[in-house]
Amino acid sequence: MLREDGSAIPGLHAADNTTASVMRRRTYPGLGSTMGPAVVFGYRAARVISSR
Numbered sequence: 001m002l003r004e005d006g007s008a009i010p011g012l013h014a015a016d017n018t019t020a021s022v023m024r025r026r027t028y029p030g031l032g033s034t035m036g037p038a039v040v041f042g043y044r045a046a047r048v049i050s051s052r
Helices: 035-050
Strands: none
Touching: none
16 A cells, blocks of 8 residues: 555555556456456465564
């Protein structure tokens, strides 16, 4: 998660449609296209959180 000035907020994670698109130029190519990135980034956030 980022502040308005672009700096990261430590310890705050986002996944699914609350994040910026990982697609080129922040486009939305179609239904289901956010599911893969949501799983990957949710998993990564859970790993970081569980390691603390």
